[in-house]
Amino acid sequence: MDDNQVQYLPFHAINEFMVPEYRLRVLNTVMAELGKLPGIRRTAINNVVKSGVKISGFRNSTLAPASVRAKASVTLFERSPEFTGLTLQSWSELKPELRQQVFDFLIAREWDIVPVDADRSRLPGFQVSWPKGESYEVLGEAFAAAYPDQEVNEDDLRLMIVWLGNCLPYDVEEDEEDEADESAAE
Numbered sequence: 001m002d003d004n005q006v007q008y009l010p011f012h013a014i015n016e017f018m019v020p021e022y023r024l025r026v027l028n029t030v031m032a033e034l035g036k037l038p039g040i041r042r043t044a045i046n047n048v049v050k051s052g053v054k055i056s057g058f059r060n061s062t063l064a065p066a067s068v069r070a071k072a073s074v075t076l077f078e079r080s081p082e083f084t085g086l087t088l089q090s091w092s093e094l095k096p097e098l099r100q101q102v103f104d105f106l107i108a109r110e111w112d113i114v115p116v117d118a119d120r121s122r123l124p125g126f127q128v129s130w131p132k133g134e135s136y137e138v139l140g141e142a143f144a145a146a147y148p149d150q151e152v153n154e155d156d157l158r159l160m161i162v163w164l165g166n167c168l169p170y171d172v173e174e175d176e177e178d179e180a181d182e183s184a185a186e
Contacts (some may be wrong), residue, residue, distance in 0.1 A: 011088065012078060012108065013170075016033055023074065026088075027107050030094065036094060037093060038088050041093070045083075049076070073087075086121050089121040100116060103164050106164060109134070113164055135169075139157075140154060
């Protein structure tokens, strides 16, 4: 592969990095707060749910209670890159303070990312390379130091980093020293 090419994984690849309980919590947040989203986003989510989610007792699945829609949408989230992207974009918009803090934090760490208000659901997916030296633990500690008064759920912080950074920790870039250490160990 050419060094200048960027590889992408479809948005639903994030399911490999999410525990089921957290995935359901994200879906519950989005479904419960759907009315707070811009009309175009709300309509897009409702259209995908209406066509892709069947809920017993409801001809129109968008009329089911939010918690029922969330639970019934898990399979769609696991299989549909479009729905996953819409859901994650919506989730990030419902957390504006955390979104702005993480954006500022990543910019300060010199991550190359699109503007905070960009609709990332329109991107082709997640990039597969993760910046070197930026493990979840390192990022979590640095974020806590940058925002000492901010109580943030670890999963929310990680998801916001992944979403705003538009990359999954799939192909973690290693330091040259780390690679040399691994070669010596073999």
